[in-house]
Amino acid sequence: MKAEKDPSRFAAVCLEIRDLWFTYGDGQDVLNGISLSIAEGDFVAVIGQNGSGKTTLAKHFLGLLRPTKGEILLHGERIRDRSVGELARQVGYVFQNPDHQIFGTTTWEEIAFGPRNLGLSAEEVERRTVDALERFDLSSEATKPPAMLSFGQRRKVSLAAVYAMDPHVLILDEPTNGLDGRGEKEAMELARTLNNTGKTIILVTHRIRLVAEYARSCILLAGGRVSAYGDTRSVFEQDDLLKSSNIELPQVWELGRQLAPRGFLQPALSVGDFCQTYGELLKQTGFRNAGAR
Amino acid sequence: MTTAVVIQDLRYAYPNGAETHEASWVLRGVDMVVDEGEFLSIVGPTGSGKSTLCLALNGVVPNTTGGRMRGDVSVFGVNTKKHPVAALAKLVGVVFQDPETQLFNMDAEAEVAFGLETMGMPSEEIGERVDWALALMGLREMRDRSPLQLSGGEKQRLAIASVLAMTPKVLVLDEPTNNLDPQGKRDLFTALWDLRQSLGLTVIMVEQETEFVAEFSDRVALMRDGHLEIVGPPATVLGDVERMREIGVAIPQVTEVAYCLNRDFGLGLAFTRFGEALLSLEAKLHES
Amino acid sequence: MLADFFMRGDSWLHKTDPRVKVLSVGLTLAAALILQNLLMMVILWLLVLAVPFAARAPRGRIRFVLSALVPVSVLMPLVWIVFYPIGVETISFWFIEVKLLSLVQGLTVVLRIHIVSFAVFALLFSTDQTTLVRGLVKLRLPYVWGLVLSLALRYIPTFERSFADILQAQKARGLEFESMRGWRRVRALMPVFVPTVISLFRLSEQIGIALEARGFGAEGVRRTYFRDITFRTLDWLYIAIVVTAVGSLFYFNLKYGFGADPLRLVR
Numbered sequence: 001m002k003a004e005k006d007p008s009r010f011a012a013v014c015l016e017i018r019d020l021w022f023t024y025g026d027g028q029d030v031l032n033g034i035s036l037s038i039a040e041g042d043f044v045a046v047i048g049q050n051g052s053g054k055t056t057l058a059k060h061f062l063g064l065l066r067p068t069k070g071e072i073l074l075h076g077e078r079i080r081d082r083s084v085g086e087l088a089r090q091v092g093y094v095f096q097n098p099d100h101q102i103f104g105t106t107t108w109e110e111i112a113f114g115p116r117n118l119g120l121s122a123e124e125v126e127r128r129t130v131d132a133l134e135r136f137d138l139s140s141e142a143t144k145p146p147a148m149l150s151f152g153q154r155r156k157v158s159l160a161a162v163y164a165m166d167p168h169v170l171i172l173d174e175p176t177n178g179l180d181g182r183g184e185k186e187a188m189e190l191a192r193t194l195n196n197t198g199k200t201i202i203l204v205t206h207r208i209r210l211v212a213e214y215a216r217s218c219i220l221l222a223g224g225r226v227s228a229y230g231d232t233r234s235v236f237e238q239d240d241l242l243k244s245s246n247i248e249l250p251q252v253w254e255l256g257r258q259l260a261p262r263g264f265l266q267p268a269l270s271v272g273d274f275c276q277t278y279g280e281l282l283k284q285t286g287f288r289n290a291g292a293r
Numbered sequence: 294m295t296t297a298v299v300i301q302d303l304r305y306a307y308p309n310g311a312e313t314h315e316a317s318w319v320l321r322g323v324d325m326v327v328d329e330g331e332f333l334s335i336v337g338p339t340g341s342g343k344s345t346l347c348l349a350l351n352g353v354v355p356n357t358t359g360g361r362m363r364g365d366v367s368v369f370g371v372n373t374k375k376h377p378v379a380a381l382a383k384l385v386g387v388v389f390q391d392p393e394t395q396l397f398n399m400d401a402e403a404e405v406a407f408g409l410e411t412m413g414m415p416s417e418e419i420g421e422r423v424d425w426a427l428a429l430m431g432l433r434e435m436r437d438r439s440p441l442q443l444s445g446g447e448k449q450r451l452a453i454a455s456v457l458a459m460t461p462k463v464l465v466l467d468e469p470t471n472n473l474d475p476q477g478k479r480d481l482f483t484a485l486w487d488l489r490q491s492l493g494l495t496v497i498m499v500e501q502e503t504e505f506v507a508e509f510s511d512r513v514a515l516m517r518d519g520h521l522e523i524v525g526p527p528a529t530v531l532g533d534v535e536r537m538r539e540i541g542v543a544i545p546q547v548t549e550v551a552y553c554l555n556r557d558f559g560l561g562l563a564f565t566r567f568g569e570a571l572l573s574l575e576a577k578l579h580e581s
Numbered sequence: 582m583l584a585d586f587f588m589r590g591d592s593w594l595h596k597t598d599p600r601v602k603v604l605s606v607g608l609t610l611a612a613a614l615i616l617q618n619l620l621m622m623v624i625l626w627l628l629v630l631a632v633p634f635a636a637r638a639p640r641g642r643i644r645f646v647l648s649a650l651v652p653v654s655v656l657m658p659l660v661w662i663v664f665y666p667i668g669v670e671t672i673s674f675w676f677i678e679v680k681l682l683s684l685v686q687g688l689t690v691v692l693r694i695h696i697v698s699f700a701v702f703a704l705l706f707s708t709d710q711t712t713l714v715r716g717l718v719k720l721r722l723p724y725v726w727g728l729v730l731s732l733a734l735r736y737i738p739t740f741e742r743s744f745a746d747i748l749q750a751q752k753a754r755g756l757e758f759e760s761m762r763g764w765r766r767v768r769a770l771m772p773v774f775v776p777t778v779i780s781l782f783r784l785s786e787q788i789g790i791a792l793e794a795r796g797f798g799a800e801g802v803r804r805t806y807f808r809d810i811t812f813r814t815l816d817w818l819y820i821a822i823v824v825t826a827v828g829s830l831f832y833f834n835l836k837y838g839f840g841a842d843p844l845r846l847v848r
Contacts, residue, residue, distance in 0.1 A: 117755030
């Protein structure tokens with residue numbers, strides 16, 4: 001998968017954070033002066049150790065938390081005086097634990113909840129619910145109580161429920177936690193598809209492999225501050241910062257770096273990239289058996 | 294080599310309406326032998342029965358959960374169907390995914406002491422054992438702390454300490470690194486490995502993190518649909534990329550690289566760990 | 582919440598056996614109920630208040646309890662004066678004439694509330710939950726009840742956190758409830774209550790399994806206690822003092838009407 005960098009696509013700023021400071025009443029969970037901007041249509045990962053402020057920052061984007069100091073602008077307008085309900089039209093937040101959302105008697109009701117809260121017409125609510133059920137492959141569970149579904153399906157339900165509100169920005173907080181290999185891939189491909197339709201995706205995660213394979217941009221938080229921020233590759237290259245945040249880079253990246261003395265030019269973000277680069281390197285060093293078998 | 298665990302044709306179905314909504318068999322004929330002191334990892338897609346298997350090792354399945362069970366599970370010769378869970382707890386310690394529900398005392402010291410109190414151990418001996426267990430898991434300074442004040446990694450270590458205090462011979466862990474950050478995951482795997490080395494503990498661990506599994510396990514058991522697909526060294530099990538992909542379990546990235554390179558360039562690579570991968574790849578470049 | 586009242590410390594009160602404290606609270610409550618005399622109530626109030634002070638309870642906490650009691654302290658006498666005017670004597674405040682007896686009774690009720698609050702506060706701030714439950718179990722509360730009580734106390738903060746998270750998750754889906762009141766508000770909050778209750782069930786099921794995995798429920802095994810509590814000489818002394826004091830009070834009250842009259846010491 002080629003890293004798609006099309007600067008002109010990202011000229012517009014989606015979210016702008018200006019000197020954001022935040023403390024909980026008891027001094028816990030602090031953000032210390034964060035300034036950055038997230039481009040329209042970008043796929044951004046927010047990484048950092050536990051306690052670095054990832055989730056705290058993300059919750060500010062739809063007003064679940066309010067800054068102690070500083071401003072946040074969504075599409076150029078301050079979100080300060082706008083309620084969570086209002087912001088939820090544009091910014092969707094998928095929580096880490098799907099069981100913290102699920103309450104409906106049927107999956108249908110669960111998904112329709114969000115659109116109904118937005119005050120949409122009955123037809124529109126129905127249209128969106130059907131669309132969400134189909135997109136997340138949940139149509140056959142529509143009449144079942146979501147609390148009875150398997151964890152992987154509950155995860156999909158919570159995603160579908162937020163998707164149905166058709167937000168422009170989608171924040172995913174550890175969306176693959178508890179999913180197996182296949183489930184993780186499905187979830188991330190869905191995120192990519194949504195990104196391709198123009199939605200801005202903000203992924204808060206520990207899974208560095210996912211960051212490498214899916215995120216165009218990356219924000220590294222440490223101690224409530226922005227430690228590094230930019231396109232994924234350039235953030236990964238700052239390994240001293242990542243190391244001090246106890247972040248282990250993906251195996252393919254490390255392989256690429258360690259093979260640099262042998263001529264491996266640029267560390268790879270994905271398996272495919274790695275193999276391609278390695279293959280070329282092999283050809284260059286005149287490996288004769290290439291192609292045999 | 295002593296045998297720690299023997300599982301013979303284990304089949305199990307939860308009673309109607311519990312765990313799975315259908316009354317179908319969650320375990321469908323599992324056969325497995327685990328040696329004493331072995332570090333065995335169990336991998337598999339969700340719904341393959343891994344958690345149920347963990348619960349079968351200490352008798353919660355079937356003694357607490359009810360349902361129907363066929364076949365046998367024996368730990369050091371003790372059959373789980375014939376002994377109450379409380380008795381098996383001295384032999385098999387189980388650590389679950391969510392530390393929150395396993396740390397039900399007010400502070401670390403009370404937590405570690407709990408199992409011993411329940412066993413009826415004399416008070417003076419409890420003191421020594423608590424000191425030992427806390428030190429073992431690096432938690433001496435956290436003695437008076439409430440579980441609410443501990444980090445994710447510390448919570449899991451405390452859960453392990455409170456189980457280890459009862460000196461079981463087998464330690465079973467069900468996805469213990471799920472809520473930990475990458476450093477926490479590594480620390481936990483390392484701690485378990487050290488325990489195996491220093492105490493001769495048999496470690497059976499259900500995990501999704503196949504990269505760590507490859508690095509630390511002696512053998513890997515792959516489960517699918519309630520039975521054991523294959524058991525063997527990490528290289529054999531995790532190295533079978535097509536099977537892993539078909540079943541839907543994540544593969545260590547380096548193994549994917551080997552597969553890719555073999556497919557595209559006909560190289561005969563086989564590795565599941567980072568160290569071996571680097572050496573092999575360097576060697577191949579040299580070979581020209 | 583209950584869980585938050587305990588403050589670590591080394592005072593004489595902290596070291597006192599919880600059974601002594603629990604019994605003292607009970608006896609103090611009995612004394613407060615039987616006394617009617619205002620002066621005696623004031624003395625009892627001062628005595629009870631002196632306990633946390635003497636045990637070096639953080640002033641901030643004491644102030645907190647006092648300030649929480651302010652509304653009732655002001656309201657109660659007013660309610661009494663207005664709704665239960667009894668007796669003959671009156672007392673004047675500027676241009677308002679109130680029945681003395683009503684005022685005195687109102688004040689007595691306030692003092693009673695204060696006494697109970699501070700007695701319980703003294704108990705809770707100086708006793709950690711484990712020790713408290715241990716004390717209750719030794720006072721013949723069945724162990725399992727004690728365990729249930731401990732678990733409840735332990736998981737209250739967890740619940741608060743879950744509830745807060747769920748509330749946020751549903752707000753993020755556009756849940757509105759702030760503008761509503763009363764029953765409508767409760768109904769609007771169902772998307773918050775339901776997942777909370779579900780998580781309660783899940784939690785208790787998992788705790789049950791964890792307890793079993795720790796050997797709980799073994800038959801024929803007598804449980805031992807690591808941090809056990811034993812009566813020291815001082816504890817016997819304390820309980821002797823309290824029992825004697827309250828016992829005498831009861832005796833003199835029942836026999837001679839001591840402290841029974843709101844205004845006069847002896848009937």
